[in-house]
Amino acid sequence: MLKGVQGVICDWAGTMVDFGSLSPVAAFKEAFERYGFEVSFEEIRTFMGMLKFEHTKAILALAKERFLKQFGRYPTEEDARAIYHSFEPALFDSLAHYSKPIRGAVQFAEVLKQRGIQLGSTTGYTCSMMEVVTHEAAKEGYRPDCYVSPSAYLPGRPHPFMIYKNAIELEIYPLSSIIKIGDTISDIHEGLNAGCWSIGVAMSGNELGLSYEEMEALPKELLSEKCALARKRLYDAGAHYVIDGIWEALPLLEIINEKIIQGEKPCLIGFARV
Template sequence: MYQYSRRYSGPLEAVILDLAGTCVDFGSRAPILAFQKLFADLDIELSETQARGPMGTEKREHIAQLLALPEIAQQWQARFGHWPSDTDISRLYETFVPVQLKTIQDRTELINGALALQDYCVAANIALAANTGYSRAMAEAVLPSIHTQGLHFSSVVCATEVPRGRPWPHMSLQNALELGVSTLQACVKVDDTGTGIEEGLNAGMWTVAVATSGNAVGLDLDDWQQLSRAEQGVLRRRAYQTLATSGAHYVIDSIADLPATLTLIQHRLTQGEKP
């Protein structure tokens, strides 16, 4: 009996980046600030750790998951006399959107290394794309600034534009369709959240998690830089450990380290390895 083993050993074709915490908004602060304001205005206490739990998911789903937390649901019941309902989720989402748009517009600066990554991809003929848990309106609050700063994507997919957001693979698959890639093994998904890494894994892609610039540390760049090396080391190790459990093929500090990682992945592809 014979078995046929099929291996791809060609070039990388696409890199798909998350937005907040990956290529813009060091610390992924914009979503957190919006969620905390949303609940504070209702006199409901929401910690940053709680707010960050569902990070990476579509924002209405994020709100639903927050309201499902027992400590949040109990506060809601005490405040309004009933447990959170689907109608409550929809109303909260409508209130959340303008708050989120404001915080996004305030945090559009590219993370260091984004333009160098683009140069690497252009030289290697690798398409650069993005997907996000933001809606299209939210994405449009940041994309013009991204373009003005010199970063350009060949495809941008939002969670509200596919049947299901992360951790389902639909956004990455839609990116791949729009880019016209020949095989998913030639794609790399880069994200700062476990659910974003799951998305890439579920799509059959290589995955790279960014630790210090994103959700796992969660600090603004200025706050991060004010820490001592020892303090940074503690937070970095904790973030690496958290993201390693997501199944990411690689964990790096930020996209400044991504070109070197892409070179390693390309070598593994040449050897016929699969994600």
């Protein structure tokens, strides 16, 4: 008989910690403001999940016509570097404050451990940012078996290499027995590009983009409208399943586990998206 799920690889901000993925958004807003160039929260959130320097360049590329109007030229790599230079300290200032586990994250990790399923993780944060995040999350009881950051030698999302590295470190295979869970479009593409089951979280992360308090304060109808849109964006990106948050992951684990045992593989809707 085939074995079921061998591993789950979770994103960090907006998926397991930092409800609403607020920390990087606030830091980007501040860094662009310091450079004298206004960007919207929506522009920032479009590229969430990528390595943060790549993310800076992507925002500038998106807003390049506005940049041209303001500065009389298109943005360059130098501009991106200068903005990123103030992004890093702004992020470090807020990172510890935004690293609390999201409801259900610690319990989900415990169940995986009891069942002998490995828990890996990938992120758009650099190694030094992750030192802060993992330290704070561990204080609250969340400690995955492995985490991988993008670097000069390991391209980040939407490439699949961070998932491959998790698989190697955790000694798990095949990739079709691994579930990837994340809150952004680039998370979904990363999972698909790796040949894993790719799951989106709609409510706790970047796609809804609200703090827990802001979400609670929304009128019920407006909230369900916004959630439906967030779900649609993740499904349109190719997600096999979308849940509200990690607190809903256990029933899904059972469903996918059964499919794997029956020999089913994740279909490659939208594979090789870069």
